[in-house]
Amino acid sequence: MAQSTILVLLGALWLCFLVLAAVVWAMLRQIGVLYERVAPVGALMDSGGPKVGEASPTMRLPSLNGGGVVVGPGRGRAQLLFFLSTSCPVCKQLLPVLDSVRKDEGHWLDVVLASDGEEATHQAFISRRRLGDFAYVLSTELGMAYRVQRLPFGVVLDGDGVVRAKGLINNREQLESLFHALEAGAASVQQLAKQRALAFV
Amino acid sequence: MATATDLLIWTLAVFTALLLFHAAAHKLLDTARFEGILWDYRLAPELAIPAVALLLPLAEFAVGSALLIPTFQDQAFMAAAALLALYAVAMGVNLVRGRSEISCGCGGPPTPISLALVLRNLALCTCLLSSAALASSQPSWLVILAGAAAGCLAFVCVAAAGQALANRRRMVARGGVALVSGGRI
Numbered sequence: 452m453a454q455s456t457i458l459v460l461l462g463a464l465w466l467c468f469l470v471l472a473a474v475v476w477a478m479l480r481q482i483g484v485l486y487e488r489v490a491p492v493g494a495l496m497d498s499g500g501p502k503v504g505e506a507s508p509t510m511r512l513p514s515l516n517g518g519g520v521v522v523g524p525g526r527g528r529a530q531l532l533f534f535l536s537t538s539c540p541v542c543k544q545l546l547p548v549l550d551s552v553r554k555d556e557g558h559w560l561d562v563v564l565a566s567d568g569e570e571a572t573h574q575a576f577i578s579r580r581r582l583g584d585f586a587y588v589l590s591t592e593l594g595m596a597y598r599v600q601r602l603p604f605g606v607v608l609d610g611d612g613v614v615r616a617k618g619l620i621n622n623r624e625q626l627e628s629l630f631h632a633l634e635a636g637a638a639s640v641q642q643l644a645k646q647r648a649l650a651f652v
Numbered sequence: 653m654a655t656a657t658d659l660l661i662w663t664l665a666v667f668t669a670l671l672l673f674h675a676a677a678h679k680l681l682d683t684a685r686f687e688g689i690l691w692d693y694r695l696a697p698e699l700a701i702p703a704v705a706l707l708l709p710l711a712e713f714a715v716g717s718a719l720l721i722p723t724f725q726d727q728a729f730m731a732a733a734a735l736l737a738l739y740a741v742a743m744g745v746n747l748v749r750g751r752s753e754i755s756c757g758c759g760g761p762p763t764p765i766s767l768a769l770v771l772r773n774l775a776l777c778t779c780l781l782s783s784a785a786l787a788s789s790q791p792s793w794l795v796i797l798a799g800a801a802a803g804c805l806a807f808v809c810v811a812a813a814g815q816a817l818a819n820r821r822r823m824v825a826r827g828g829v830a831l832v833s834g835g836r837i
Contacts, residue, residue: 458794465801472808479815483761486822538698540688547684 500598501614503632508596509612512588515573520563520586522593524612529560529633533620534594534604536566537576541621542603546580548623553585556630567591607633658791661783662799663806665719668732668780670807672716678759679709689757693742694749711735722790729784733777740773760811761818 501507509523522532533549535542553562563586566573573589576582597606597617606617607629616632618625679686687705690696696704715735718728739758743765746754756765763769791799 465798465805469801469804469808472805472812476808476812476815479812479819482819483815483822486819538691540691544684544688 500596500617503614503616505614507606507608507612507614510590510593510596512590512593515570515577515587515589516583516585518586520588522563522612523608526561526612527610529610529615530608530612531560531562531629532565532593532597532606532608533562534565534597534599534602534606536568536602537572539602543580545603545620545623545626546582548626549585552626561586563588565590565593567594605629609633655791655795657786658795659799659802661725661786662791662796663802664779664783665725665729666800666803667806667810668729668776669716669719670804671810672712672719672732672735674807674811675759676709676712676716679705679712679757686757689755692751692754693746694751695742695745726784729780733780733784736773736777736780740770740777743770743773760814763814763818 507523509521509525512520512522514520522530531552533545535545549562549564552560564582565588567589570589573587577585577587597604601619603620604618605620605626607615609615616629618629620626620629683702683705686709687701690701690705691698711731712735715728715731718724719732721728739756743756746752746765747767747770752766753764756763756769758769
């Protein structure tokens with residue numbers, strides 16, 4: 452057989468090998484994506500603090516960006532309390548998401564960033580991350596009231612100051628799950644799953 | 653003999669180049685995420701993190717490209733070995749600190765840092781350094797082509813294996829049946 456024929460056949464064999472390997476990789480990636488889709492995406496609830504359905508404690512706190520913030524009943528507008536720290540990477544990752552939530556949902560929802568610690572550190576954080584348009588409160592009491600243990604932590608209050616959803620937030624989906632909980636009336640995705648458990652069995 | 657050596661060298665060069673391109677693409681496509689990962693390593697000061705997050709993938713891209721150019725190949729092997737050694741040290745420091753839960757930032761599915769990853773990097777480092785030490789002749793284009801194909805195949809297999817391991821971790825995390833160990837966790 453001519454040498455060129457052997458070369459062409461060899462090339463074709465390599466090509467088949469590569470395509471097969473790529474297909475295997477693509478399939479494994481698809482399995483990974485599937486895992487992400489079916490994973491419990493809702494915000495995980497920690498125990499402690501006001502339960503879902505209970506009224507939030509009322510607090511009047513000064514905002515670092517000027518003005519004051521009232522947390523709790525009697526506001527007439529829904530509120531998202533987002534607990535963060537200047538040194539938490541996931542918090543920083545979620546800041547752009549919070550910014551779009553504040554802009555897009557501003558007609559019914561107030562976003563409040565909450566933390567504690569030194570004011571100077573937080574002022575530097577605000578100017579570096581351009582958070583001047585957020586209500587930004589420093590209050591150890593607020594964090595204690597909600598028993599915030601892990602960050603970033605989100606709490607959604609309805610217009611009457613009743614806690615509608617809360618939990619640890621690691622990504623956009625988990626943040627959105629808090630709003631879905633407000634709309635659906637289920638405290639967490641885990642609870643929603645329990646309600647619908649029979650349908651899935 | 654020389655042909656076999658050249659074939660191995662080109663396989664390694666293309667494999668490493670793809671590894672670096674893959675890692676660089678992941679870092680550049682999600683800068684915010686990579687900054688978070690870098691922050692988790694607690695090695696660079698916070699102010700330097702955005703710069704490092706940009707420089708590392710650019711360096712990976714440059715070294716990966718140089719590996720494919722015969723003139724720069726020897727230096728590129730050394731540079732790639734240095735990059736991988738740097739990552740191995742960064743992971744090692746955090747393992748010693750007991751912070752083994754952080755993500756490695758290697759590209760691909762989320763993978764926590766581990767001793768296995770450090771050893772993988774060091775093994776690859778050794779291969780790269782010994783390739784740099786070998787005098788590279790002028791191989792025929794056929795050898796280069798075969799090496800490139802083998803390198804691509806090796807990269808795809810490694811990437812697929814990494815994905816399979818990540819899937820297994822997810823399965824274990826969900827309390828399901830782990831396929832690889834064959835038992836219920």
